[in-house]
Amino acid sequence: MPAKRRSYPMAAHFLSAEGMINWISDKERRMDFNLYFKSRQGEIINLLKELVQRESPTSDKKAVDACSAYLAEHFRKTGCRVTRIPQKTVGDFHLIEYPAKLDRDLDGEILILTHADTVWPVGRIAKMPFYISGEKIFGPGVLDMKAGLALAALALRTLNALNIRPSKKITIFVNSAEETGCDEARDLIVKQAKRADKVLCLEPALPGGALKVQRKGRLCVRLEASGRSAHGGSPDKGVNAIEELLLQLRKVARLKSKEISVNLGLIGGGEKANVVPDKAWAVCDIRFWDSAQKAKVLAALRKLEPQTRGAKVRFVVESLTPPMEKTKASARLFQDAKDIAAGLGLALESGKTGGGSDASIAAGLGIPTLDGLGPDGDGIHADHEHVLLPSLVQRAALLVALLQRL
Numbered sequence: 001m002p003a004k005r006r007s008y009p010m011a012a013h014f015l016s017a018e019g020m021i022n023w024i025s026d027k028e029r030r031m032d033f034n035l036y037f038k039s040r041q042g043e044i045i046n047l048l049k050e051l052v053q054r055e056s057p058t059s060d061k062k063a064v065d066a067c068s069a070y071l072a073e074h075f076r077k078t079g080c081r082v083t084r085i086p087q088k089t090v091g092d093f094h095l096i097e098y099p100a101k102l103d104r105d106l107d108g109e110i111l112i113l114t115h116a117d118t119v120w121p122v123g124r125i126a127k128m129p130f131y132i133s134g135e136k137i138f139g140p141g142v143l144d145m146k147a148g149l150a151l152a153a154l155a156l157r158t159l160n161a162l163n164i165r166p167s168k169k170i171t172i173f174v175n176s177a178e179e180t181g182c183d184e185a186r187d188l189i190v191k192q193a194k195r196a197d198k199v200l201c202l203e204p205a206l207p208g209g210a211l212k213v214q215r216k217g218r219l220c221v222r223l224e225a226s227g228r229s230a231h232g233g234s235p236d237k238g239v240n241a242i243e244e245l246l247l248q249l250r251k252v253a254r255l256k257s258k259e260i261s262v263n264l265g266l267i268g269g270g271e272k273a274n275v276v277p278d279k280a281w282a283v284c285d286i287r288f289w290d291s292a293q294k295a296k297v298l299a300a301l302r303k304l305e306p307q308t309r310g311a312k313v314r315f316v317v318e319s320l321t322p323p324m325e326k327t328k329a330s331a332r333l334f335q336d337a338k339d340i341a342a343g344l345g346l347a348l349e350s351g352k353t354g355g356g357s358d359a360s361i362a363a364g365l366g367i368p369t370l371d372g373l374g375p376d377g378d379g380i381h382a383d384h385e386h387v388l389l390p391s392l393v394q395r396a397a398l399l400v401a402l403l404q405r406l
Helices: 017-023 033-039 041-053 061-077 142-161 183-195 241-253 291-302 328-343 359-363 389-405
Strands: 081-085 093-098 109-115 131-133 136-138 169-175 198-201 211-215 217-226 261-269 279-288 312-321 350-353 386-388
Touching (some): 041 061, 061 169, 093 183, 211 359, 241 291
Parallel strands (some): 109 198, 211 350
Antiparallel strands (some): 093 169
16 A cells, blocks of 8 residues: 555635636636636545545445435535435435525426445445545545545535526435345436436446446346255255256356356355255346347246256346436437537547446436446456546536536
């Protein structure tokens, strides 16, 4: 670990909001967001540090709720209406509305998708501390997606401080179970997305900063095999569930193609080496680019039949994320974002990724959706997870410009 670390003061030495308003005209304001956020770099880093240090694994409701509550208080201070939506088994959801009180009619709504949960367990911060090395900011969940949360909070704070009134209502959904998927969250995203005419997702950018306009869909499938137990010395008197499961997994593996990926992530079964196992199971992650490929996968799973006399087999879809397919509506939105970014001196590109996100849910409804508006970095779900500081500043400027002009 680098010996040299940096600490950044809060905004005492930065340009004040009032100073920025006096210094730049309305026409120039959108051209100077890069400078504005560069001057507030320390504030961005300090907020990001607070969020990263509040560890929030999806499975730990208490921890996720603590992180979300801290973030919600930031939004309240910005003049937002914050609605907590209690959950029993996962962290509570939050809806953030800006402006809180509508003093005039607004032309539509922008929905921003974020999530507070991470894949890292509580205590990981001891092995992966928050620190800065050169232009990289490290820490568990810093890229996926505590940085996106920080951008959302600072963007609304900036709109409020500079008295910039967007033409559209802005709603931010803070999910608490994005990493694992959650039916309640999916239903709420669908409900909110149907009210919006544009959806922005603050998941990390593709390497190099490109936005994501196409994502793979994901099926998390549990395969279960059952047989009949017997003594290990007389295996022919039993039906080995593990052997049956392996035969089924070979069939599932044949679904792999250039377009469809299959990953066997979990497997289990049996009790003792000298007992023929009567139960076995496995969980597979299957990904695809479009709905036709999804249908092909599901059809193949439905055709699975026992290969061993006396065995039984079944599959259960534990979660399903639809693919984010290319649409004309999202292509037009990307072009608008590209034009706005050009005004900030940024060259936006687009691309695709195999990972899933909540943006796929909104895009599947036909609503113009942009994903990957979070900062650039590397190491998602890995020990070297980090954000690139220059990208963090640029994305803050871009987000405010988008909210002002879209």
